[in-house]
Structures are given as structure tokens and as C-alpha cells.
Amino acid sequence: MASPSPALSLATLQNLSPPYFNRSVPYITLTSHTATAKPLFSSLKSNLNLRKFKCTTKASMAEIVTPNSKPKVQVFDSEEDLAVSLAKYTADLANKFAQLRDSFTVVLSGGSLVKSLRKLVEPPYVDSVDWSKWHVFWVDERVVPKDHPDSNYLLAYDGFLSKVPIPTGNVYAINDALSAEGAADDYETCLKHLVKNKIIDQSDSSGFPKFDLMLLGMGPDGHVASLFPGHPLCQENEKWVTFIKNSPKPPPERISFTFPVINSSANIALVVAGAGKADVVHAALGDGSNSDKLPVQMVSPEGELTWFLDEGAASKLYA
Numbered sequence: 647m648a649s650p651s652p653a654l655s656l657a658t659l660q661n662l663s664p665p666y667f668n669r670s671v672p673y674i675t676l677t678s679h680t681a682t683a684k685p686l687f688s689s690l691k692s693n694l695n696l697r698k699f700k701c702t703t704k705a706s707m708a709e710i711v712t713p714n715s716k717p718k719v720q721v722f723d724s725e726e727d728l729a730v731s732l733a734k735y736t737a738d739l740a741n742k743f744a745q746l747r748d749s750f751t752v753v754l755s756g757g758s759l760v761k762s763l764r765k766l767v768e769p770p771y772v773d774s775v776d777w778s779k780w781h782v783f784w785v786d787e788r789v790v791p792k793d794h795p796d797s798n799y800l801l802a803y804d805g806f807l808s809k810v811p812i813p814t815g816n817v818y819a820i821n822d823a824l825s826a827e828g829a830a831d832d833y834e835t836c837l838k839h840l841v842k843n844k845i846i847d848q849s850d851s852s853g854f855p856k857f858d859l860m861l862l863g864m865g866p867d868g869h870v871a872s873l874f875p876g877h878p879l880c881q882e883n884e885k886w887v888t889f890i891k892n893s894p895k896p897p898p899e900r901i902s903f904t905f906p907v908i909n910s911s912a913n914i915a916l917v918v919a920g921a922g923k924a925d926v927v928h929a930a931l932g933d934g935s936n937s938d939k940l941p942v943q944m945v946s947p948e949g950e951l952t953w954f955l956d957e958g959a960a961s962k963l964y965a
């Protein structure tokens with residue numbers, strides 16, 4: 647097939663056959679990563695806004711696959727559509743890993759992420775997922791009692807864990823009786839034990855634990871987990887779990903997975919909703935003109951990185 651010119655009209659684009667567009671899925675996928683597709687991709691970005699992508703049947707989402715297919719960025723019409731797709735994505739991975747390794751290791755964030763998981767505790771997933779295979783961890787936790795309003799565990803318990811039959815022994819909360827330093831060491835010891843017992847996979851290349859799925863949120867300053875912009879903890883490359891006593895966002899004492907652990911993951915979903923985060927999404931995924939890398943820009947897993955954005959969060963991407 648002849649290479650499409652970068653000046654193609656939308657009507658022509660819709661009639662392209664694979665590999666350019668895969669029309670068997672309910673959204674548009676730019677499937678070719680070859681040099682010939684690059685000008686087409688640039689043209690799409692500059693000439694069409696995301697709404698125009700919705701001309702295909704059932705499209706409520708535009709999917710953009712960047713040339714090296716990393717990261718994959720998915721933009722949804724609404725946070726509701728985002729939550730529906732996130733539930734399917736998570737359930738599909740849970741089924742895949744339960745069959746592959748007889749366990750599914752999933753890492754949660756705190757904050758708004760838990761609300762975006764709400765469709766997972768509804769039919770069909772609440773009944774169809776094999777919750778007995780799930781092992782649940784936290785990418786970061788505030789050093790507060792588990793019943794404290796700032797606790798990421800409490801947030802996840804109220805919004806998710808209390809609604810599904812995951813065995814309590816498979817839910818790995820931090821030890822809230824310890825100091826920040828002690829809790830980080832204790833959590834790292836727990837992870838090492840689970841890697842030894844092959845509950846958690848291990849990366850062949852890095853030697854760090856390799857979680858099946860990390861569900862990451864992002865703060866309006868570009869922080870992920872409890873790794874904040876400009877903080878030396880972003881450079882930690884030996885420890886699995888670290889601690890912070892001067893978090894710029896309260897509460898000040900927290901523990902956090904380090905970037906080598908985050909980046910050894912098999913799958914990472916970066917879930918961001920709301921126009922309040924549009925500037926930082928633009929900085930993270932835009933033209934790369936910001937000189938200092940934001941923590942979110944340091945997320946680069948061995949496996950697959952998929953962004954889940956609602957229209958508000960993506961609103962400055964294609965302006």
C-alpha cells in the first residue's frame with residue numbers, strides 16, 4: 647500500500663486499511679510505527695482534534711500509539727468512560743496473570759486513583775474476577791494508623807477492598823506501629839520474602855521485584871507515589887522501599903517504592919483525571935521542553951505503560 651501523505655483528509659483517513667487503522671476495535675488505533683506513519687501521526691496531531699476521531703462507530707476514546715509504542719496514551723470523553731475502561735484493563739490483566747502464574751500482583755496508589763477503580767467492584771467484574779489470586783500492595787503509604795483519614799490503606803479499603811473477596815492474607819498493608827524508616831525496611835523485607843516464594847515475579851534484567859500491574863496516580867505537581875519533584879529520593883537506585891519525613895504534601899512522613907521497583911513492572915497504568923492536571927499532563931507528554939524531569943516523566947517500565955486520561959486532563963495536549 648502506498649504511503650499516505652501527511653495532508654490526508656479525515657474522510658480518507660477513515661478509509662485507510664490496516665496497518666494504519668484497525669477498525670475492528672471500538673476506537674481508532676494508529677497501528678503502524680514505521681517511518682511512513684510518522685508524518686501521518688504528526689499530521690493527525692496538528693490537523694485534527696480528538697473530537698474528530700470520534701467519527702468512527704462507538705468511538706468514545708482516541709488511542710494514540712507513539713512511534714516506539716511507549717507510552718500508550720488513551721483519552722476518554724469523561725472520567726466515567728475512563729473508569730469503565732480501567733476496570734476492563736485491570737480485570738483482563740488479572741485473568742491473564744492468574745492463568746500464567748497462578749497469582750496477580752497489583753500495586754495501588756492513594757488519592758483519586760481509588761475512585762477511578764469503582765467499576766471493578768460492580769458487575770460483571772465483581773463476580774467474574776478470581777479475587778483469590780489477587781495480591782495487593784501500595785506504591786506509597788502515609789505513616790499514620792490504618793484507621794486515620796490520611797491512610798492510603800483506609801481509602802482503598804473503603805472504596806475497593808471491602809467490596810471484593812480478596813483473602814485478607816493477600817493484602818499487604820504497611821506496619822503502622824513502626825517509624826517511617828522501620829516501616830520501609832519492614833515492607834522491603836516482606837517483598838523480598840514474597841519474591842523468594844515466587845508470589846511476586848522478579849525482573850531478569852534489574853533483579854528488582856516485577857509487579858504484574860501498578861496503578862499509579864499523579865499529583866498536580868507531577869509526583870508519583872511519594873516521589874516528589876526535585877527530591878533526592880527520585881534518584882534512589884538500590885533500595886526497594888524508601889521513606890520520606892519532609893513530604894511537601896501532607897502528611898510529611900511516608901514510605902514509597904523507588905523508581906527501580908516502579909520501572910521493573912510488567913504493566914503500569916497512569917490514571918489522571920480532571921482539568922486541574924492538564925498543565926502537568928502537557929508538561930509530561932508534550933514537547934519535552936521542560937528542563938527538569940518531573941517524577942512522572944521518570945516512569946518508564948520494562949513492560950507496558952498506558953496513560954488513562956479524561957478529556958479535562960488531556961485538554962492542553964493538542965491545543
Ligand SMILES: O=C1O[C@H](COP(=O)(O)O)[C@@H](O)[C@H](O)[C@H]1O
Pocket residue numbers: 754755756757758759786787788798862863864865866869870871872895
Ligand atoms: O499523596 C499522594 O498523591 C498522589 C496523587 O494523588 P491525587 O489525589 O492527586 O490523584 C497519589 O498517587 C499517592 O498515592 C498519594 O500518596
